Amino acid sequence: AQTVTQSQPEMSVQEAETVTLSCTYDTSENNYYLFWYKQPPSRQMILVIRQEAYKQQNATENRFSVNFQKAAKSFSLKISDSQLGDTAMYFCAFIALFSGSRLTFGEGTQLTVNP
Amino acid sequence: DGGITQSPKYLFRKEGQNVTLSCEQNLNHDAMYWYRQDPGQGLRLIYYSQIVNDFQKGDIAEGYSVSREKKESFPLTVTSAQKNPTAFYLCASSISTGFLRGTEAFFGQGTRLTVV
Numbered sequence A: 001a002q003t004v005t006q007s008q009p010e011m012s013v014q015e016a017e018t019v020t021l022s023c024t025y026d027t028s029e030n031n032y033y034l035f036w037y038k039q040p041p042s043r044q045m046i047l048v049i050r051q052e053a054y055k056q057q058n059a060t061e062n063r064f065s066v067n068f069q070k071a072a073k074s075f076s077l078k079i080s081d082s083q084l085g086d087t088a089m090y091f092c093a094f095i096a097l098f099s100g101s102r103l104t105f106g107e108g109t110q111l112t113v114n115p
Numbered sequence B: 001d002g003g004i005t006q007s008p009k010y011l012f013r014k015e016g017q018n019v020t021l022s023c024e025q026n027l028n029h030d031a032m033y034w035y036r037q038d039p040g041q042g043l044r045l046i047y048y049s050q051i052v053n054d055f056q057k058g059d060i061a062e063g064y065s066v067s068r069e070k071k072e073s074f075p076l077t078v079t080s081a082q083k084n085p086t087a088f089y090l091c092a093s094s095i096s097t098g099f100l101r102g103t104e105a106f107f108g109q110g111t112r113l114t115v116v
Helices: B098-102
Strands: A003-005 A010-014 A019-021 A024-026 A032-039 A046-052 A064-069 A074-079 A088-096 A109-114 B004-007 B010-013 B019-025 B031-037 B043-051 B054-057 B064-066 B076-078 B087-094 B111-115
Touching: A003 A088, A010 A019, A019 A109, A024 A074, A032 A064, A046 A064, A046 A074, A074 A088, B004 B087, B010 B019, B019 B031, B019 B087, B019 B111, B043 B064
Parallel strands: A010 A109, B010 B111
Antiparallel strands: A003 A024, A019 A074, A032 A046, A032 A088, A064 A074, A088 A109, B004 B019, B019 B076, B031 B043, B031 B087, B043 B054, B064 B076, B087 B111
16 A cells, blocks of 8 residues: 655745655555645645656646656655745645555645745 | 535534535546544545445544445445544545546545534
8 A cells, every 4th residue: 555754744934935845655556646735724625736657757837846756756845936825734645547546645744934 | 516515514423423424526526535634634544435336445444434325425424433533524536547547636625523
């Protein structure tokens, strides 16, 4: 079974600065997807970005980008030009491409953007 | 509009009682999930279902039960055997087949269950 680990329970960053959230995972699968979801105080889960394991190019979505290191099983999220609205809990998640349909989440990182 | 709906938003239960949380989706998704979220902890998987009439235990299934009689519905019953049921419960759905698993999972707005 796969596991997802986020080793930073809390992080803070000043507005307009850059922050990186870490995520590692363990799996025997070769084909899978990785995600970062955001949960603001409203508790509604929002997809931030996703990465296909078979793609070497790192995914980017506006101010959000990932550093995907497949051999190291590492999947970090970089947020550039942080905004107050980025304050939220961030979850890393994993799903295998072909075996089962289990969507597994990490423990989450609470990010606070300070003015 | 397509989406996933959880009800109720807040639920109070007396100790020793079973309670059922509702989750309905009209997205035509095959896969559905139940997660539990406690303060300071991540989303822990309770049960998941890839297809009608089939479901699998997640990491913390003890004290919970589910059914999947219809594609649109995946209710979760919190039984009296669950020792500490007070938590926030999230339901999600997604496409379950092949490369489409990379598409977004949709989440309900959650149910806050409190044992009184």
